[in-house]
Amino acid sequence: MQAVINIALPFFALIFTGYLAARGRMLGETTVAGLNTFVFYFALPALLLIKTYEAPAATGAVLELLASYYLPGIALFFAALILGRRLFRLRPADAAIQALGGVFSNVGFIGLPLLILLYGSEAALPAVLIVMGDTIIMLGLATAIIEADLGSGRRNMALIAQIGGGVIRNPIVTAGIIGVTLNLLSAPVPEPVLRYGGLLADAAGPCALFALGATLAGRPMSEGAVETGYLVALKLIVHPLLVAGMALWVFDLPPVWASVAILQAALPIAANVYVLAQRYERRPEQISTAIFVSTAAAVVTISVLISWLYTGG
Numbered sequence: 001m002q003a004v005i006n007i008a009l010p011f012f013a014l015i016f017t018g019y020l021a022a023r024g025r026m027l028g029e030t031t032v033a034g035l036n037t038f039v040f041y042f043a044l045p046a047l048l049l050i051k052t053y054e055a056p057a058a059t060g061a062v063l064e065l066l067a068s069y070y071l072p073g074i075a076l077f078f079a080a081l082i083l084g085r086r087l088f089r090l091r092p093a094d095a096a097i098q099a100l101g102g103v104f105s106n107v108g109f110i111g112l113p114l115l116i117l118l119y120g121s122e123a124a125l126p127a128v129l130i131v132m133g134d135t136i137i138m139l140g141l142a143t144a145i146i147e148a149d150l151g152s153g154r155r156n157m158a159l160i161a162q163i164g165g166g167v168i169r170n171p172i173v174t175a176g177i178i179g180v181t182l183n184l185l186s187a188p189v190p191e192p193v194l195r196y197g198g199l200l201a202d203a204a205g206p207c208a209l210f211a212l213g214a215t216l217a218g219r220p221m222s223e224g225a226v227e228t229g230y231l232v233a234l235k236l237i238v239h240p241l242l243v244a245g246m247a248l249w250v251f252d253l254p255p256v257w258a259s260v261a262i263l264q265a266a267l268p269i270a271a272n273v274y275v276l277a278q279r280y281e282r283r284p285e286q287i288s289t290a291i292f293v294s295t296a297a298a299v300v301t302i303s304v305l306i307s308w309l310y311t312g313g
Helices: 002-023 029-054 062-087 092-103 107-150 156-169 171-185 191-217 225-250 255-266 271-280 284-310
Strands: none
Touching (some): 002 191, 029 191, 062 092, 062 225, 092 107, 107 255, 225 255, 225 284
16 A cells, blocks of 8 residues: 555546646646647657667566467447447547547556556566567557548558558657567667767656646546546456466466556547547547546556556556
């Protein structure tokens, strides 16, 4: 419980502070956008690159980690896709957005700072694997279903190129790849470069959390308690339970790697789901509401989970 008080509550308090600052009109839209740009293109990539470079050498658990996270994740995605079609009478594109909300965690703005705060550099490699996997697998899967349903006329190769280009241009993914490469090669990095990266990395956690809260304050909200509750339950309860079963009892991952997988699955819905929903104009208000509620509810669920993991499960 002391770990919850010392880590989780201050962590989420920063998100709430950013939310209050934006709601109180202390931050304009341009300021929030600039802060998000700094976090996404500079601070978080530096954090991931430095911590991945400093991480212990990769163990033999890489395939087991990916299987533990993505076998239940993909199964839950398609189950949610079917439920969205039958329970909510959604067309495939809308159901894909809804299903993505049930499995796509905020692994960037919340996950990376939280995991490195909890476990240090040892968490960097499994964290970056999940960040890259989510961007390639889950976001790519949802985008393919949306494109197929909307019939935008893009050829399959063009769609693959578009998704691949988005992955390559993602600075967090790029930083992770560079960090892993330097780690595997044991390449020396000049001390001034490490210190420069360290200064940026130190700003990642506070700025990311504050920026997330400020961004949530500007998102549109909608009614629909049933759909919101359904998505929050999928994301905060069902998804981590499925991953925990695979990580702990099927593949028996190393303790830190198992904790990383479970905590990543237990995080609230990522803002990227809203970006995709807004881009295709498929239920952006409903997704925005679910992101806000899941982030607020995660204060409790993540705190309980951290307390459980710290006592050894």
